[in-house]
Amino acid sequence: MKKQEQIEDAVVDIILSEGAFAVSTVKVAKKVGISQSNVYLYFKNRDDMLMSVYQRQIKRIQSRVDFKQLGDVSIPIETRVKMYVRSVYDFSKENPQGLTVIQQIKFLMGQVDFGPAIDFVKLNEVVPKLIKEAARQRLIKPMPASVLMAMVFAVISTNINNVKKGEYSKDQYSFEDLFALVWEGIKL
Amino acid sequence: MKKQEQIEDAVVDIILSEGAFAVSTVKVAKKVGISQSNVYLYFKNRDDMLMSVYQRQIKRIQSRVDFKQLGDVSIPIETRVKMYVRSVYDFSKENPQGLTVIQQIKFLMGQVDFGPAIDFVKLNEVVPKLIKEAARQRLIKPMPASVLMAMVFAVISTNINNVKKGEYSKDQYSFEDLFALVWEGIKL
């Protein structure tokens, strides 16, 4: 495995065990087994390292999204919203710590400002468009896409966290169950 | 104003401007205008200081909740769920940065473990009871209370953040609008 990836994995490890604020070049280097100064061969600085990890996770979510279909007006809107929720859900199942990592880094960098549009990039364009279209057609309530996205994120990540904590099995609540919570909330 | 409160206010300031991880005794002392060592006259250590701020916010939310009514079986369940959501909503309106502060500190301490039941204390007992009762009566879908609470939190804090960012006025979405998003999602 490439050293840069090893470093990124080490960052994820530390985020999950100690939190994003605890990530330091010293700890990362120790975990990978390289000297601290060499971290700077692969990343400009600490923030750059964190951002790289963040964007890797975002890419993984977005790789599950079929943006073409999401913008395809011939597909019913409910189906498209469902597709979006499903991709977040699938990501959370395959990568249970992924949403935590995203949240952690976002929180760490959030205040500081890490550029306007670095966030969910494409999703932050496509989903609002979808929501607006649906609202115009009076299929869903008028609402900001950010609220919908936050709901989806909250439901899915709380569920996966409960599973991780062993509060119930991962099959206790199906995707349909979780989707219903969101969809019936927003539909008109 | 009591010095301890001044310190807690300074902590909130720093959390809002730089994030919880950036809170240090040095910065806090500078903000209040006391010497750094004196912070330790009011708090056992840094974590104690953060926890104190956290619990102050929680108390402020809980002071809005009528726990007696919330557990009163003679009141319809929808009304009681609504009461709960309303108290979080009212808190967010009166104290727009309150939810951010809670989230920030939770994130910071979250990984480390700051005791099992320190969280929303009473709310973390009463709301799950309410949800279970409602589910048993087949009024709402069976679901963990944590998911409901996360939804409520997500909707309300995203809305207030959008308002703070100036994306729309605080009256754009009424309490009823936001409540509908949650209630219609969970009801059977």
Next chain:
DNA sequence: GTTGAAAAAGATAAGTCTATCTGTTATAGT
């Protein structure tokens, strides 16, 4: 095998932070 570049380690300056300890000033009670 020599050379030159890339990859790594080492050393270090400069900064921040926590927590404690030691003094000093203010203040209340007597």
Next chain:
DNA sequence: ACTATAACAGATAGACTTATCTTTTTCAAC
């Protein structure tokens, strides 16, 4: 006025960090 205590400031040890600069090692090309 005196004293005990609370409130405060100052100093400092010890840990950690970041980012840079210097030196060593590795290794491929010639």
